[in-house]
Amino acid sequence: MLLLIFILPLLASLAVAFSGKALSKWVAFGSSLVTLAVTLLLYSNFHADAAFVKEWKHSWVASQNLNFYVVVDGFSIWLLLLTNFLMPLILLATFKKEIKKANAFYALVLFMQFGLNGVFLSWNGLQYYIFWELALLPIYFIVWLWSEEADKAVRTRTAFKFFIYTLAGSLFMLFGFMYLFSKSPSLDLQDLYQISLNSNEQIILFACFFIAFAVKIPVFPFHTWQADTYRVAPTAGTMLLSGIMLKMGTYSLIRWLVPIFPDGAAFWTPYILVLCAIGIVYGAIIAIRQDNLKNLLAYSSLSHVGLIAAGAFVLTREGFNGSLAQMLAHGINVVGVFFIAEIILNRTGQLSIDTLGGIRSVAPRFFTLSLIVVLASVALPTTNAFIGEFLLLFSLYQYNTWLAVVAGTSVILGAVYMLRMVKKVFLGNVSNRTQSFADLNWSETVVFVALIAVIFVLGLYPKLIFDTAQPVFETILQTASR
Amino acid sequence: MSLVEICFWALSFVTLVCALMTVLSKNPIFSAIYLLICFASIAGHYLLLNAQFLFIVHIIVYSGAIMVLFLTTLMLMNLNEETEKHKPAIARIGAVVAACILGLVLVSAISKTALVLPQNSGAVDIGAIKVLGKILLNEYFYPFEFISILLLTAMVGAVLLTKKEHKITIK
Amino acid sequence: MKTLTYTSFLGIFCLVAELLNLRKLLIPLVVLGLVVIGGLTYADLNAESASYFHDMLRTDKFSVSFSLLLLLITALIVSLGQNFFKEDPSKLSDYIAIIIFALCGGIAMVSFANMAMFYIGIEILSISFYILAGTNKKDVKSNEAAMKYFLMGSFASGILLMGITLIYGASGSFNLGDISLYATARNADAIFFIGIILILIGLLFKVSAAPFHFWAPDVYEGSPMLMTALMSTLGKVASFAAFYRLFSICFSISYDTYGWVLSVLIALTILIGNFSALRQESFKRILAFSGVTNAGFMLMAISSIYGKMEGPLFFYGLSYSLATIGAFAVALYVSSVTKSDKIEAFNGLAYKRPLLSALLIFAMFSIAGIPPFAGFFAKYFLFAEALKSGHFWLVLFAIVNSIISVYYYFKVVFALFAKSEQTFEETPSPVYVAVALVAVALLIIAGVAPGLFMPF
Amino acid sequence: MSLLLNILQVVPMQYYLMVSAALFSIGVLGVLFRRNAITIFMCVEIMLNSINLLLVAFSTYHNDSNGQVFVFFVMAVAAAEVAVGLAILVTIFRNIRSVDIDDLKALKN
Amino acid sequence: MTGLYILILSPLVGFLINGLLGKKLPKAVSGALSSVAILVPFFIALNFFLGFNSGTQVKIDQDVYQWISIGEFNIGFGLLLDQLSSLWLIIITGIGFLIHLYSVSYMHDDEAFSKFFAYLNLFVFFMLVLVLGNNLLITFIGWEGVGLCSYLLIGFWYKNGAYNDAANKAFIMNRIGDLGFLIGIFMIMFYFKTLHFGALKEALGSVHVSHGLIIAITMCLFIGVTGKSAQLPLYTWLPDAMAGPTPVSALIHAATMVTAGIYLISRTDFLFLQAPETMTVIAVIGAATALFAATIGVLQNDIKKVLAYSTVSQLGLMFLALGVGAFSTGVFHVLTHAFFKACLFLGAGSVIHALHGEQDIRNMGGLQKNMPITFLTFLISSIAIAGVPPFSGFFSKDEILAAVFEHNKVLWAVASLASLLTAFYMFRLVFLTFYGNFRGTEDQKHHLHESPWQITVPLTVLALFAAIAGVMGLPEIVSHHHWLKSFLSPVLTPNPHAGHAIGNSEEWMLIGIATTLALGAISYAFVKYISKKELPAAEGTLTGFSNLVYQKYKIDELYSFIIVQPLQRLSVTAYSLFDKVIVDGGVEGVAIAVMSIGKRVRTIQTGNIGYYLLMMVLGIASILAYVFLK
Known part of the structure; x- marks a missing residue:
């Protein structure tokens, strides 16, 4: 069952690649539902036993002591759930759209799912790295070849910038793994958790790993690929990138970075937290005056994920749990807001919020559902993001009061840019671009409703997350304090 | 100074001067002639070093085969005039400097060596045809055969490259 | 041993085949022969190491596996010849024979146990390449390539030979075992070390390491494309195998002499190769400079004396060669259509020939070291072992450079999707497709299950 | 023959090394100095001959025939190289009517 | 407990039904449904209240489920019902119901009728959560939730850009305060490991923390309060919030939501009492706000704006009371204020309704003939707010003034001045609106009419309470039993710093001064606007300081x-x-x-x-x- 989670998308990806164009989306959607079902089935184990762990290990390259090692525990299951829950929704979100070479597109999306699931399941460093890169490749092509940007040079440039930026980051991580391998019997996570390195090594290697994660997350000032990429990418790609892919980075901070290099973490944490805090405010401030909707959302995402990253470094239960809760929340909300952008782009052909307005009048259902998503993303209590933001700001407070205050301003600034966006897009009088705006069709409604359901479930009953994840974090905390 | 020493110095002098003249002569034909003398003096060295068989082979291969090849080519291309332009001055200076540096470095590095002749040496006639033949066809049998591949390659290649093109069109 | 012998006979058979009027069947027969020889060789893979002909050749796991690799490379390239030589069928057997002879040289280079075999092997390989580089006689570029290659190659052979002579002078033997005994046992003479350095330089030339790399880009560009593919795969792999074999057996004990120099040259090679490739417009030239860069990476195998480098080196050679062959197979088609080896020639290929484009993209990804292709594991194994030998900064430097290298590999990928008037209506020869397919399939298999290709 | 006396007892090995190195350097100089490809080939031959000389000297020094056997191989290789080299030269000459290596400028950067 | 669930969930159900099916329901059903959704809780609340009053009802403090629990970090989703919250319940559901009733008529012609009721119900729900939460985080949910509803309702007429700006402004200003609140919560959680009110009270005794920390915590909470309760410097959103439909202004921006700050401080009075410095700050800010807003109110011409500034000013008075430690007095004023201010707003709404949206008092006048009930109720409430005995406002305001007087004479003077101004501008409003001749258009004049029963009934009820609610807290010189004080005594912490009670003579003197001032101000207004028939200056004719005041001190700018x-x-x-x-x-x-x-x-x-x-x-x-x- 463990292997099924990522083999299914792979097989489906191959199947879709060779299936007909009309059929491809249904095959993709079906397979993503099956994968979701499998993941849920796996998750059901956690009800009986919160500390449930399932693993599968196989020697891969014996001479290099390389194993193919797959583990699911109370932490990774949530990321898997997120991935496999969002995947059908993202696919569904594209249903209305005319996609050229649809089979290739869906194959890439599913292949990406394969990579993402692999990342979250990997328990061996190199295997993890490979999946990490595997997830990057398809999204690069999606961003590049299915972009809605008219200027071909721009999209090539942007996509490539994104690609090389993230690849550059991850190659440093690869270097880190190589170095670890020279010091450790194998790259299996439990070996790495016991590795002893002197503090200079830790400081350098920590930096190597951190760059990889920081680019992907992205943490200020490694973010400059983000806004352009989000804007240029087709919205499904943006959703994949922002909803799931950047969680790879935040997940890895907790899983790979902090516990392996405790001394490195101790050394870098102050600087990183300051960077995160800057990023939180910086992204929010920039978002205030963005005109392009996707740009705005991109910078808002920058602001949000800065907080997630910060939570991983405070080294408290609240920080870890908050990070996880916020990962899930951000994943869902950001997919929601980008879906709003997608719908607007589809119907009006552009994303400049200055030219929109009055959509509420013509598409009330769209407005209402969007509003809920937007409110969730500004972390209104009872929504999922509130839990995460609360815990994260609290853990930041545990570290330093002023940092929490600075980061906390995002609470205000978030409202500023999001409400400005709502106002400019939905409220006011209809403009000539929006007068024929059609309300949501069934598939779009389904996506929204599913997202919103989860928003409230996780906002009102976050214990679900904490119950399974807490034992894992306990171990990681112990490892990190060795 | 024994006769042998005088021979050595004389031969060495001739060798080096002729080599230098080969390099410096403007006319390729002269270069070739100097080269011939240079090879001959090296053959003298071989004799001095008691390598009779090699002496013969050397004469045959170099003076006979290779030099003929060179001269033939020169004639073929009608390059026996002083047509060769010099390289630009900077290149020539660079060449001289680089070669001198290399020579000096090589010589000074080699001068660090401490090769002392072992006491028991010089008894066997290592250069004799008989001795060499045995070694060549026993220990070095395989390379000896293998070198035929090399020669075959060179032969086929030379033919391949120099054969005049006949128009073959298959369409 | 038998590999070399049989291959030699296969080469001679090619020449005879012309007389027997087997021209049409020649390539299939040769490929078949190579496969058979490969099979016979494979049987020896796990055999005890043995020496032949008064210790002229030594077969061991290293020689057998590299021989197999060389056979594979040759088989693939000879297959490509089926189409490449279409316009010049009269010389087919000559070409093939010389390629096979080059293979003989290569096999000698991976299994020698005596300097004589080493030297002759290198010379056979080199001379074959000089000839092959110039086979496009009407093309001044091809002439020039041959001339450049020949002049510089023979010059470098002289250096190499001087080194061998000095080694002989110091140790009194051409046998590797004796030389290594000499190096280990006694306080070696100064000329021994000079010899090492000169051999090192000679081999650095053969593997096109800076500052002895200048020939490579020009020769690769000027030569007929198939020959470029051959040189950059067969030549490189054989040279590296010989390099590694010689140095690991004889000279690693004297690492202090050349270690630092080698490290600096590796860095220089990577740097020059990488940066020169950035602004190239010719596909061949990009691959040439990429070859220089990759030579720099592979040289780390030579300079990492504490790691077990046979495996990584073999795997690197395998993945590099397969990717190069795959890329060239596609490029052969493109250049046959567009009569150009510029990057622009590839414009729009993706829309007309998606399969070939995908194969080319995969090949490029592999060279760039992106998983799941073999190139990734190649780099990983190599760098990880190099790190074990303490080459911290060198590996870091290599990694930074492989980021830069992504740019020029992707230049090709960009071109595939660029707009163009070229319609690529000609159906690609099935041979090109098949070879590219085989190469890329192997790349993927080796990337997914690298253990299969790690005989050590 | 009475010449069996080892010459190296009179002329030290180092001298041969020096002569050989000098000859080798002259060969290198020639390669760098000349533009005419044929002359350059000749200079390469000078280099190879310096090596041959050294090999023979070492052979005598070690009292070991292997060195002289190796000279055979070197000679064979030299012959093969010259043959191929001249063949290449001929093809060039046919195309550009020159054997000046500085005229070869089609491939660069 | 079941009652509590029904109480709290009933508005939510109303919201869901109206929100999801609203469009399909007839307007009458929709309106009735949401009114019932408030009426049911009202009866339950009333039941609780009576139970508390008679002593039969015990305090309920129970976690419904564990909300966030990570190791030691535990926050339950819990409810707390005691005297304090029951009072608020009455106000919320009682006035809430009246306003729902009122809205059925007031909003009758609006196309988004059902949405309006859905939002109102949602607001009530969140308000109930706010006052019923047993820990700070639940309170915070309600806190932000009501903010959201306020945002939705201010921007209810979303086609108007300025209204949307007002809505955004309200939300963002509240968020600024909320950040302070949140930081306060962090501090409490970090040092006391609990957010539960009861546990916190205990922990405050057992955990040793520095005095500075308590000040910091209380200041942070107070920052939150200034946002929600529109105090200096975060008050500017409230006048703008009048963009919303008038019932909303009455319910949210006068009677309930804005008093959440008073609720919070009363709820955590034990913390605030430990931090006298914060109390001083609260008192000073309260007094300053009271005066500041009152001065602005004097020159405003928009009927709702005047009321809005009046609300800010009255809230300032309440905080002044809290600041001097008179918690029950603050609560008392909340109660009376809720009645008369709601009534005033609804009356204003009735007027606006009759005039088809006209809000400028310069264009009104003489409405008493056409709208007698509205006029009467408006007048009663105005008298109440002006502090004329024996109407309710008099008692609560007097209690505040007395408490302040005993604390600090300067603050008392400021507060008295504010009351004086209040009386003036309220009667300026009354006189300009209801007396004299009608100054509007002929068309408006033609359509002038009294509002239907759904509007007049709530007005009447509220006016009634505005008149008599003073009985809850008759001063000690009149009655020995201060009902409210004793009712709240189980909840509120006795003030350790409370000075000696002022003497009877002093108290009489204060009452006298207050009454005189109020009557004086009313008389001045009478002279100015009835006798001299002055009208407020036309747009742009004011100069100097008055212009500055008219421009609201240009604070927004x-x-x-x-x-x-x-x-x-x-x-x-x-x-x-x-x-x-x-x-x-x-x-x-x-x-x-x-x-x-x-x-x-x-x-x-x-x-x-x-x-x-x-x-x-x-x-x-x-x-x-x-x-x-x-």
Whole structure:
């Protein structure tokens, strides 16, 4: 069952690649539902036993002591759930759209799912790295070849910038793994958790790993690929990138970075937290005056994920749990807001919020559902993001009061840019671009409703997350304090 | 100074001067002639070093085969005039400097060596045809055969490259 | 041993085949022969190491596996010849024979146990390449390539030979075992070390390491494309195998002499190769400079004396060669259509020939070291072992450079999707497709299950 | 023959090394100095001959025939190289009517 | 407990039904449904209240489920019902119901009728959560939830850009306060490991923390309060919030939501009592706000704006009471204020309704003939707010003034001045609206009519309470039993710093002064607007200080100048300069540098064999030299 989670998308990806164009989306959607079902089935184990762990290990390259090692525990299951829950929704979100070479597109999306699931399941460093890169490749092509940007040079440039930026980051991580391998019997996570390195090594290697994660997350000032990429990418790609892919980075901070290099973490944490805090405010401030909707959302995402990253470094239960809760929340909300952008782009052909307005009048259902998503993303209590933001700001407070205050301003600034966006897009009088705006069709409604359901479930009953994840974090905390 | 020493110095002098003249002569034909003398003096060295068989082979291969090849080519291309332009001055200076540096470095590095002749040496006639033949066809049998591949390659290649093109069109 | 012998006979058979009027069947027969020889060789893979002909050749796991690799490379390239030589069928057997002879040289280079075999092997390989580089006689570029290659190659052979002579002078033997005994046992003479350095330089030339790399880009560009593919795969792999074999057996004990120099040259090679490739417009030239860069990476195998480098080196050679062959197979088609080896020639290929484009993209990804292709594991194994030998900064430097290298590999990928008037209506020869397919399939298999290709 | 006396007892090995190195350097100089490809080939031959000389000297020094056997191989290789080299030269000459290596400028950067 | 669930969930159900099916329901059903959804809780609340009053009802404090629990970090989703919350329940559901009833008529012609009721129900739900939460975080849910509803309802007429701006402003201003609240919560959680009110009270005794920390915590909470309860400096959203439909102004921006701050401080009085410095700050801010807003109110011409500033001012008075430690007095004023202010707003709504949206009092006048009930109720409430005995406002305000007087004479003077101004501007409003001649258009005059029963009944009920609610807290000189004080005594912490009670004579004196001032102000207004028939200056004719006051001291402009505009400029600069040029430029710069190096390095490949060979030889020579000659 463990292997099924990522083999299914792979097989489906191959199947879709060779299936007909009309059929491809249904095959993709079906397979993503099956994968979701499998993941849920796996998750059901956690009800009986919160500390449930399932693993599968196989020697891969014996001479290099390389194993193919797959583990699911109370932490990774949530990321898997997120991935496999969002995947059908993202696919569904594209249903209305005319996609050229649809089979290739869906194959890439599913292949990406394969990579993402692999990342979250990997328990061996190199295997993890490979999946990490595997997830990057398809999204690069999606961003590049299915972009809605008219200027071909721009999209090539942007996509490539994104690609090389993230690849550059991850190659440093690869270097880190190589170095670890020279010091450790194998790259299996439990070996790495016991590795002893002197503090200079830790400081350098920590930096190597951190760059990889920081680019992907992205943490200020490694973010400059983000806004352009989000804007240029087709919205499904943006959703994949922002909803799931950047969680790879935040997940890895907790899983790979902090516990392996405790001394490195101790050394870098102050600087990183300051960077995160800057990023939180910086992204929010920039978002205030963005005109392009996707740009705005991109910078808002920058602001949000800065907080997630910060939570991983405070080294408290609240920080870890908050990070996880916020990962899930951000994943869902950001997919929601980008879906709003997608719908607007589809119907009006552009994303400049200055030219929109009055959509509420013509598409009330769209407005209402969007509003809920937007409110969730500004972390209104009872929504999922509130839990995460609360815990994260609290853990930041545990570290330093002023940092929490600075980061906390995002609470205000978030409202500023999001409400400005709502106002400019939905409220006011209809403009000539929006007068024929059609309300949501069934598939779009389904996506929204599913997202919103989860928003409230996780906002009102976050214990679900904490119950399974807490034992894992306990171990990681112990490892990190060795 | 024994006769042998005088021979050595004389031969060495001739060798080096002729080599230098080969390099410096403007006319390729002269270069070739100097080269011939240079090879001959090296053959003298071989004799001095008691390598009779090699002496013969050397004469045959170099003076006979290779030099003929060179001269033939020169004639073929009608390059026996002083047509060769010099390289630009900077290149020539660079060449001289680089070669001198290399020579000096090589010589000074080699001068660090401490090769002392072992006491028991010089008894066997290592250069004799008989001795060499045995070694060549026993220990070095395989390379000896293998070198035929090399020669075959060179032969086929030379033919391949120099054969005049006949128009073959298959369409 | 038998590999070399049989291959030699296969080469001679090619020449005879012309007389027997087997021209049409020649390539299939040769490929078949190579496969058979490969099979016979494979049987020896796990055999005890043995020496032949008064210790002229030594077969061991290293020689057998590299021989197999060389056979594979040759088989693939000879297959490509089926189409490449279409316009010049009269010389087919000559070409093939010389390629096979080059293979003989290569096999000698991976299994020698005596300097004589080493030297002759290198010379056979080199001379074959000089000839092959110039086979496009009407093309001044091809002439020039041959001339450049020949002049510089023979010059470098002289250096190499001087080194061998000095080694002989110091140790009194051409046998590797004796030389290594000499190096280990006694306080070696100064000329021994000079010899090492000169051999090192000679081999650095053969593997096109800076500052002895200048020939490579020009020769690769000027030569007929198939020959470029051959040189950059067969030549490189054989040279590296010989390099590694010689140095690991004889000279690693004297690492202090050349270690630092080698490290600096590796860095220089990577740097020059990488940066020169950035602004190239010719596909061949990009691959040439990429070859220089990759030579720099592979040289780390030579300079990492504490790691077990046979495996990584073999795997690197395998993945590099397969990717190069795959890329060239596609490029052969493109250049046959567009009569150009510029990057622009590839414009729009993706829309007309998606399969070939995908194969080319995969090949490029592999060279760039992106998983799941073999190139990734190649780099990983190599760098990880190099790190074990303490080459911290060198590996870091290599990694930074492989980021830069992504740019020029992707230049090709960009071109595939660029707009163009070229319609690529000609159906690609099935041979090109098949070879590219085989190469890329192997790349993927080796990337997914690298253990299969790690005989050590 | 009475010449069996080892010459190296009179002329030290180092001298041969020096002569050989000098000859080798002259060969290198020639390669760098000349533009005419044929002359350059000749200079390469000078280099190879310096090596041959050294090999023979070492052979005598070690009292070991292997060195002289190796000279055979070197000679064979030299012959093969010259043959191929001249063949290449001929093809060039046919195309550009020159054997000046500085005229070869089609491939660069 | 079941009652409590029904109480709290009933509005939510109303919201869901109206929200999901609203469009399909007839308006009558929709309105009735949501009214019932409030009426049911009202009866339950009343039941609780009576139970508490008679002593039969015990305090309920129970976690429904564990909400956030991570190791020691536990926050339950819990409810707390005691005397304090029951009082608020009555107000919320009682006035809430009346306003629902009122809205059925008031909003009858609005196309988004059902949505309006859905939002109202949702608001009530969140308000109930706010007052029923048993820990700070649940309170915070309600806190933000009501903020959301306020946002939704202010911007209810979303086609108007200015209204949307007002809504955004309200939300954002509240968020500023909320951040302070949140930081306060963090501090409490960090040091006391609990957010539960009861546990916190205990922990405060057992955990040793510095005095400075308590000040910090209380200040943070108070920052939150200034946002929600529209105190200086975060009050500017409330006047703008009048953009919403009038029932909303009555319910949210007068009676309930804005008093949440008073609730919170009363709820955590034990904390505040430990921090006298904060109390002083609260008192000073309260007094300043009271006076400041009152002065602005004097010159406003928009009927709702006047009421809004009046609300700000009255809230300031309540905080003044809290600041001097008179918690029950503050609560008392909340109660009375809820009645008369709601009544005033509804009356204003009735007027606006009758005039088809006209809000400027310069265009009204003489409405008493046409709208007698409205007039009467409005008058009663005005008298109440002006502090004329024996109407309710008099008692609560007097109690505040007495408490302040005993504490600090300057603050008392300020508060008295504010009351004076209140009386003046309220009667200015009454006189200009209901007396004299009608100054509106003929068309409006033609349609003048009294409102239907759904509007007049709530007005009447509220006016009634505005008149008599004073009985809850008759001063000690009149009655020995201060009902409210004793009712709240189980909840509120006795003030350890409370000075001696002022004497009877002093109290009489204060009552006298207050009454005189109020009557004086009313008389002055009468003279000015009835006798002299003056009218407020037309737009743009005011000069000097009055103009400044009329322009609300240009506070909005000031905020815009020192905060909003710099922020926007910063946003633009950060994007176009910092992000694009410096950070991204750095990244691109590396790429450009690499490419240009590539261009240079390429040129070493000259194509000349001689050069290549020369380089090789030099390479060989230097390697040999390095290895052997070093």
